[in-house]
Amino acid sequence: MVAYFIRPGDDVDLHVAWITDRSPHGHRQRPGTVPTATARIADRRPPPVHVIIGGCGRVGAQLADQLSREEHDVVIIDADPEAFDRIGSAFNGETLIGNIIDQQTLERAGIVAADVLAAVTNLDNANLMAVQIARELFDVKNTIARLFNPQREDSYRKMGVTYVSGTRLVARAIMKQLDIYTFPPHVGFAEGEIDIVELVVTQKGHGMTVGELQNRGGLRIAAIERDGRTRIPAGKDRLLHDDLLVAAVRGGRPGRKARGLLGTPAATRRV
Structure with a gap:
């Protein structure tokens, strides 16, 4: 016996035909073995998204690793090439040296086709500017900024900027905010716990x-x-x-x- 492992997205030949069964009980049809069609096994996983991450600190590297494991198309940007050493060896996305508020850098990262931009550098102003550029110049629908200074939360809310503050479980919180987490939440409370x-x-x-x-x-x-x-x-x-x-x-x-x-x-x- 030979076993074949079929994965989502594989093309499979269906061997289905009908052969007349001339039995004493009359003419009936039963399955035969003539290949007649090709089917694609349905993939129930969410489709991959193109994600740009600004900042390859601890949070950015963790986020890049997690998104890459889930087979999303990830580009992570940082001005320091040594920052990319934080990313795990299994990362199969793209690293790009540059500034996240530079329009040409963002274009090289594929922002024209980006589904998500996450700005997670250690500079609030850079994160805010990157989100504004992505939304206003490139019409990126799903953006999020990391916020360090809690006194700026009201300003972010008034501008309609989605943000995550604090240092605990920031990468996981960003995954949930971007609606690409395993169990997307409707409401969070108790500081996100x-x-x-x-x-x-x-x-x-x-x-x-x-x-x-x-x-x-x-x-x-x-x-x-x-x-x-x-x-x-x-x-x-x-x-x-x-x-x-x-x-x-x-x-x-x-x-x-x-x-x-x-x-x-x-x-x-x-x-």
Whole structure:
């Protein structure tokens, strides 16, 4: 026996034809083995995005590594070539020496086709200017700036700039803000430690009670949507495959013991 591993995006020849079965019970058709078509295995992963990162400090390097592992198209910019030593060896994106507020540097980074710009240098002014250039000159829809001085938060809000402040888990917070994190949050509170997220029950989670899942996954389920109806569940209620859950989770994702039981709506709901 020969086993073939089929990956998302692979082309596969379908050997399907119909051969007449002349049995005593009459003429019937059964599958044959004549190749008649080629199909593409559906890829349910989110499509890759073109991301430009300004600043290759600890946060920028961590962000670049994570996005690269998720197979996004990443270009990271820094004026210091030695800064790129912080990036992991598995990084398969592009490094570019330059200034993130220089228009030509941004054009070399492919900003015309960029989906995301994250400005995470250690200079608030440079981060703000980079975001403004990306939005106003190149119409980049998804931008985020790292902010060090909390006294400038009101100014950023008035200008409509999406920002992340502080030093704790900054790279993870940026991933969530850019909506390319594993479980995109709807609401965050407790300084970002608790998120309200949408999750979908997978086939492995089918039949578990709400209480069992909460204890196993370190989360609290606030609502269940099933067959177009939403209700607040009790701990003894049983979950069904494809139930949509609204839950409070710590750190943006369920605990490791719930791995395989839950997924994101985009990745698990049937089409």
